[in-house]
Amino acid sequence: LMKIYPTQYNQIFILRCTRTQKESAGTNSMISYHQETKIFKLDTQTTTYMMGIADNKYLGHIYYGKKLEYQDLSYMLRTQEHPFVPSKLSREKLSFLDSFPMEYPFSGTGDFRESCIDIRDKNGQSGLELLYAGHRIYDGKDKLQGLPAVWGEGCQTLEIALEDVCAGIRVRLSYSVFEDCDALMRSVKVENIGTDAVYLERVLSACLEMDDEDFEIISLSGAWARERHIKRQPLLSGSFVTESVRGESSHQDHPFLAAVSQNCTQTCGDVYAMHFVYSGNFLAKAQRTQFGSLRMVLGIHPDRFCWKLGAGESFQAPEAVLVYSDAGLGKMSRTLHDLYRNHLIRSSYKDKERPVLINNWEATYFDFDTEKLIEIAKQSAALGIEMLVMDDGWFGHRENDDSSLGDWIVNEEKLPGGLKYLVDEVNKLGMKFGIWFEPEMISPDSKLYEERPDWALHLKGRAPSRAREQLVLDLSRPEVVDYIYDSISNILRSANIEYVKWDMNRALADIGSDALAPDQQGELSHRYMLAVYELQERLITEFPDLLLENCSSGGARFDPGMLYYSPQIWCSDDTDAIERLMIQEGTQLLYPMSTIGAHVSDCPNHAIGRVTPFETRGITALAGTFGYELDITKISEQERNMVPGQIAAYKKYAPLIREGDYYRIASYRENHKYDCYEIVSKDRSQAAVFFVQVMHEPSAKSRKVKLQGLSEHAVYEVDGRQYTGAALMYAGLLRERMYGDFQAEVIEVHQVSDRTE
Ligand code: DGJ
Secondary structure: OEEEOOOOOOOOOOEEEOOOOEEEOOOOOOEEEEOOOOEEEEEOOOEEEEEEEEOOOEEEEEEEEEOOOOOOOHHHHOOOOOOOOOOOOHHHHHHHHOOOOEOOOEOOOOOOOOOOEEEEOOOOOOOOOOEEEEEEEEEOOOOOOOOOOOOOOOEEEEEEEEEEOOOOEEEEEEEEEEOOOOEEEEEEEEEEOOOOOEEEEEEEEEEEEEOOOOOEEEEEEOOOOOOOEEEEEEOOOEEEEEEEOOOOOOOOEOOEEEEEOOOOOOOOEOEEEEEEEOOOOEEEEEEEOOOOOEEEEEEEOOOOOOEEEOOOOEEEEEEEEEEEEOEHHHHHHHHHHHHHHHHOOOOHHHHOOOOOEEEOHHHHOOOOOHHHHHHHHHHHHHHOOOEEEEOOOOEOOOOOOOOOOOOOOEOOOOOOOHHHHHHHHHHHOOOEEEEEEOOOEEOOOOHHHHHOHHHEOOOOOOOOOOEOOEEEEOOOOHHHHHHHHHHHHHHHHOOOOOEEEEOOOOOOOOOOOOOOOHHHHHHHHHHHHHHHHHHHHHHHHHOOOOEEEEOEOOEOOOOHHHHOOOOEEEOOOOOOHHHHHHHHHHHHHHOOHHHEEEEEEOOOOOOOOOOOOHHHHHHHHOOOEEEEEOOOOOOOHHHHHHHHHHHHHHHHHHHHHHHOEEEEEEOHHHHOOEEEEEEEOOOOOEEEEEEEEOOOOOOOOOEEEOOOOOOOOOEEEEOOEEEEHHHHHHHOEEEOOOOOOOEEEEEEEEEEEOOOO
């Protein structure tokens, strides 16, 4: 018996089975709707997420946490207490709107807390009241038009429609869960179902409402060469904001926010995390309300965002990933790592060993020619390095960073015989060849700028501000996107190029376009991001075997959005082994190690001048896609002799690093003495522990290191001695102090039998 529930705009939301009280997709459903109680329930492997409809129209957040059997938890919406629901006490509707745990909060009509959506209508007025209009549950997950998003099999999606008939706005909230993953994916699509254009002034992607639990907030922040340091702070009142308005996810902040219980460590406590699958401007905000509850929101930054939505048009906001962990930060990290490895990265390199590369940036900067590169390649090949990457400076007349961006023509004075000759020579040595581009930029000193100065982002009548003497191309213009694509693809077709480093070295400012109408200038930053995604999509579609590495002045665009296109991202321009401990710890908190670009560079370190042992630099670089960034023709004999051993270590640990589970054991950021993390194979039969003693302490006893993630009853061998998993995890290992600062070692753990008996 199917019943039709007519709503004015109903298309797909019309069928509701009246026989069963529960409605779900698939046989082993992870999503259900309980009609009697009007509750939606979504289950992942260990978590449950619940929403309910109150007063027949308001969608409220009920629960996110440890997995629960279905039960009517609608009392959590507190509709039986003052101010009740509007149908019971209409005189206090405003108080209701300002205290109800709204699943997707709207503003202008009475909820004074942080909202997720704002529009301006033809009267120039704002204000929405989004009410439940229907839902559907289906197997699979629809693509997000033009945007990176989690994908894959074994997935179900719940789509809930909210409508404001007066404003002519429908919002579709999507929630997807995967059988093999503990995260929840959310996205939002806004449709103009009215007859007039409206202006979207804010469309965030997710909100999470939580009761008063005195959470602390964890975020990642930093600066150039100091990206993604972990920060933790209480939130007693007011708001905590982490954001970017720089047109990129940025060095300074990261599109991530977590609320954690005060007892939260790596192994225990509650974590509620939100991570944004987007590479541009973002806002992540946690707000403590007057009732002590916490509202967390995440989405495209509303500053200078304004999207004109014509009648019948829709706007797709990017995806947010939500993770709840009942076992501390470690479980959150492993959930995100598995999600990104299995359901976000698409490159064929995802499960393959990456070639050990040598990049000439810190070796030569702009001062190189074919002869120099071939000499580097020869000596590298002899040591076992597998790919030469030619960085900045090979095109136009670029002898420094003052010119030529946009003129993607090989400089034959530097590279006589052209690119093909160089690449062939490198290939003859048995090495692959990779190349650097900075496609989104234009130098005022370039042929392109001479011809098309209007292609640079600029505000009318104002000279745009330069950064590193460069301007940003207006990617909202399709002809600019085509020009960039043709420039890159022509180069890639001209020789056997197997790797591209896609760089982006300045923030966006002077955000204006000659090609957009005055009332669409607020769309530019998001249109820019969509164009970057379109360009990278075209690139990997035409060159499916290309290994693409994203980069942005180091790690200013290290975000989940980029991982959809490139399996690895350059982590930071700071290659100092000790600085990298903190940068990589913050990056590992969210990202699998196989995505983290990490290289051994020369000393004194070019970014900070520190001298560390070559061996320690090698061990630190193992925490990612291993490579070198130094002049191999100039390093000492002793260091050169260590290279083959480092490459062998990388090859040995690469499968573990690519596929294993990550456990953080100690943090140099916290203890100021040493750093330690462990990778355990999924079957728990082997592990590698990466230990860096940053400060040598005289007169100190050996250090106890407690491992994690092993099988309690299995027997493991470490340094020729046998231990049970339980002994290694609960009693720990003892490590001799190493002599001197900045010493490092890798401890290998192998299972020798299943059980103690
Ligand atoms: C910034 C990158 O992070 C560096 O690795 C290098 O490619 C330079 N740009 C080149 O200009």
